[in-house]
Amino acid sequence: MKITVITGSARKNGTSNYLADEFIRGAKENGHEIYRFNSAHADVKNCIGCNACGMGTKPCIYKDDFVELKENLLDSDVIVFVTPIYYFGMSSTLKKVIDRFYSIDPQLKEMQNKSILISVQHAPVEAVKEPINAHYQAILSWLNMGNAGIVNAIGIESVEHLKQTEYPKQAYELGKNL
Secondary structure (H helix, E strand, O other), X not given: OEEEEEEOOOOOOOHHHHHHHHHHHHHHHOOOEEEEEEHHHOOOOOOOOOOOOOOOOOOOOOOOOHHXXXXXXXXXXXXXXXXXXXXXXXXXXXXXXXXXXXXXXXXXXXXOOEEEEEEXXXXXXXXXXXXXXXXXXXXXXXXXXXXXXEEEEEOOOOHHHHHOOOHHHHHHHHHHOO
C-alpha cells in the first residue's frame, strides 16, 4: 500500500512529528511504502482561487513543491494529515497544502481512498479537538474518502510528556494495522 504522510509542524523534533514517526514506523513494519511531505519546510504557494487549473482540468500556475506532492498523492492509497492544533485548527502550512488540492480535486474524488488524521494539542481540553475533527470530516466527505483513523493527542506539553502517554502507541498501531 502507498501512503502519503503530510506533516504540518515547523518543529522537526516536535510532538506531531514524533507521532508521524511512530505512525510511519508501524506502517513500514507492515510493508507499506511511505512518502513524507513536510509542509512547513516546503515551498508551496497559497492557492489564489484564480481557477487557471480549471479545478483539475489544467495544471496549476505554480511550479513549486506541490508538483512532487501531487504525483505522490495521486498514487496513494492512504493520505495521512499530521498537525499540531494551533488555535482550534490545523497549522497554516498544512491548510495551505490542502487548499492546493483544488487543482487536483476531480482526480482525488475519483480515487475514493482513505485518510487518517493525527493531531496534537497542548490544551488539556477535549473540546479543542472538535473543530479540527469536523474540518477533517468535511474534507473526507468532499473528496469521497473513508476515514481510516484519528489520533487526537490532548494535553501534551512536550515530546518527553508525549512519550509517557498512550498516543505514540496509538499512532504506531494505526500504521501497523493498515
